[in-house]
Amino acid sequence: MNPTVSTRRIAWPALIAVVALAAIAPLLVSDFFLSAILTKALWLGIAAASLIFLAAYGGMVSLAQVGIYGIAGMAYANLVLADGGAAAAVNPYLALVAALLIATLVGLGFGWIAARSEGIYFLMITLAFSVLVYYFFSQVTGLSGFGGINSVDLPGIVGSPEQDPLPRYLVTLVVAVLVFLGLGVLSRTAFGLGMQGVRDEPARMRALGFDVTLHRTLAFGIAAFVAGIAGVLSVFYNTRITPGSINLAQTIDVLIVAVIGGLYRLEGAWLGALTYALIDNYSREWVPEVGNVLGPARFNTLIGVLFLIIVLASPGGLIGIAEQLSRKVKTPRRAPAPMPAPQTVD
Amino acid sequence: MAATATHEEPAPILRLTGIDRRFGGVHAVRGVDLQVRPGERRAVLGPNGAGKTTVFNLISGEFPPSAGRVELFGLDVTTLPARKRARLGLSRTFQTSRLFAGLSVEDNLYLAALGVSAGHLRLVPSGKDGTLRAAARAMAERIGLDTRLDDLVMDLSHGEQRQLEVGMALVAEPKLLMLDEPAAGLSRAERVRLTETLIGLDEDITLILIEHDMDVALRVAKWVTMMHDGRVIVEGTPDEIRANQTVHDLYLGSGLIAHA
Structure with missing residues (x-):
């Protein structure tokens, strides 16, 4: 049973406030912060959102998202870059569309297979997929170059991030907002409600006349499209892609981002990604030197401890903590009631 | 026999x-x-x-x-x-309620009505699905849950959940x-x-x-x-x-x- 998942309307005032803040952020922060923290949090958030979308609305915790975004990233990089770093082979915009199409098709095909399994088996089969994609690109150097594909051409709209990271940031921001809104609207469509029905009671959905496997497959395809977007944006961010950037560690990182943020709300994806980017960049400075026991080199330990604390304090992640706090501040207008309300005897 | x-x-x-x-x-x-x-x-x-x-x-x-x-x-x-x-x-209920606990009463009935109609995969906002929404609300009234349309099913009492079970089977007009x-x-x-x-x-x-x-x-x-x-x-x-x-x-x- 999922903890308190429900269909939520988009909280417009909060969304507008966050987007406004993100829009003026370039005036307030350094170029380094803009790229390494904010831009990274936005595209990593999209990757985590594809995972959260499947988990929160479809009841499927997938570890395949990094595999799929790796396929999109590799497809884009290969299409724009002829072998040996010659001039762009394919127009970057065309390559982008092709990359998303490939990622979505692979997602649909793989989803069709994975949709038949549930729970831990679904987790395992999707993990296997990501590992497979990693080894494929590690070994087929014809597609991944030796040690990755470097200096990938970017679409004109992104500009040259080395000189000015602002256009890339704004593009990533707009795409992230569109992904958030798109998935939010989708969850309230006939299809989206059906997905949530499949999450709660697949047997009931079958008895009502729904094709549960088809629903799961299409949900997986949509999540693959979103993961593909993250993959292409990750290439914009790094201007390169290597097999090492889509390995098992990255699969785990995206899962951690989703869990830190909160597996049950889409907003959690970006909150988790921002937290992760901050910890990943600055934790080296925070860890004090204590003999041989602690030191800046132990920043991974700090990340692990923070992860444990967040998960133990709130299974709903940071979003869950925020919800609990706002519940305490506001006098509840309506009982949020994770427990059944007491019944009056009639 | x-x-x-x-x-x-x-x-x-x-x-x-x-x-x-x-x-x-x-x-x-x-x-x-x-x-x-x-x-x-x-x-x-x-x-x-x-x-x-x-x-x-x-x-x-x-x-x-x-x-x-x-x-x-x-x-x-x-x-x-x-x-x-x-x-x-054919429409059935289950011995132990199999409801969509994370959805509202109205959305549960809506899905039950949608199941036997065409267009499971449509991307129209479900709130604008006039006929099916009307059928869902009418059924909620018939089973005495019209005051709880927006409540999540996990917040209903056992009796209300059993009523909803029957309502979901009936709304499909079997x-x-x-x-x-x-x-x-x-x-x-x-x-x-x-x-x-x-x-x-x-x-x-x-x-x-x-x-x-x-x-x-x-x-x-x-x-x-x-x-x-x-x-x-x-x-x-x-x-x-x-x-x-x-x-x-x-x-x-x-x-x-x-x-x-």
Whole structure:
């Protein structure tokens, strides 16, 4: 049973406030912060959102998202870059569309297979997929170059991030907002409600006349499209892609981002990604030197401890903590009631 | 098994022929034959483990029989998946409520109405789905949940959830309605309300009911099938069943199985 998942309307005032803040952020922060923290949090958030979308609305915790975004990233990089770093082979915009199409098709095909399994088996089969994609690109150097594909051409709209990271940031921001809104609207469509029905009671959905496997497959395809977007944006961010950037560690990182943020709300994806980017960049400075026991080199330990604390304090992640706090501040207008309300005897 | 009415017999809406179902070493259903005519009110009785719910699952298509044949609405559906049987006009409830706990009451009913209509995969906002939304709200009113439309199902009481189970089966406007212990765990007042709902059902709807509560079952049903140990052992009118010694022995927990 999922903890308190429900269909939520988009909280417009909060969304507008966050987007406004993100829009003026370039005036307030350094170029380094803009790229390494904010831009990274936005595209990593999209990757985590594809995972959260499947988990929160479809009841499927997938570890395949990094595999799929790796396929999109590799497809884009290969299409724009002829072998040996010659001039762009394919127009970057065309390559982008092709990359998303490939990622979505692979997602649909793989989803069709994975949709038949549930729970831990679904987790395992999707993990296997990501590992497979990693080894494929590690070994087929014809597609991944030796040690990755470097200096990938970017679409004109992104500009040259080395000189000015602002256009890339704004593009990533707009795409992230569109992904958030798109998935939010989708969850309230006939299809989206059906997905949530499949999450709660697949047997009931079958008895009502729904094709549960088809629903799961299409949900997986949509999540693959979103993961593909993250993959292409990750290439914009790094201007390169290597097999090492889509390995098992990255699969785990995206899962951690989703869990830190909160597996049950889409907003959690970006909150988790921002937290992760901050910890990943600055934790080296925070860890004090204590003999041989602690030191800046132990920043991974700090990340692990923070992860444990967040998960133990709130299974709903940071979003869950925020919800609990706002519940305490506001006098509840309506009982949020994770427990059944007491019944009056009639 | 004798047919009730000797006069003109319409074709059965449901026919089971020699149905067998094994789960590993458990022989849950053994050679069951069953016929239900259109518009019938049928109760299936029997102690726990008699195979009633397994028969329901075989009719609705949760799993196929190990042997035998299932016919619905004159079609052989033995190997047809559950979702296709639902679209033929079969609708069922579950012994333990299987509701969409993370969705509101209205969304639950909406999905039930959507299931048998076209366009499961449409990307139109479901709130603008006028006809189905109207059907969902009308059903909520009929089952007394119209004040709880926006509440999550996980926040409903047990009685309200059981009511919603029945509502979700009815909103699909089935030709054949199968209810698996709809009165389980209900208060007295809720039972009375349920009985009235069932008695007031449209006559065109065929009803098959599993129910342990004799007050509900024998008031609603016109014909009763009694199961024990995976077999049909007695069939008859509610009066005949009330007077039947075997039924008494089984329900009073007598260790002896008398022969009818």
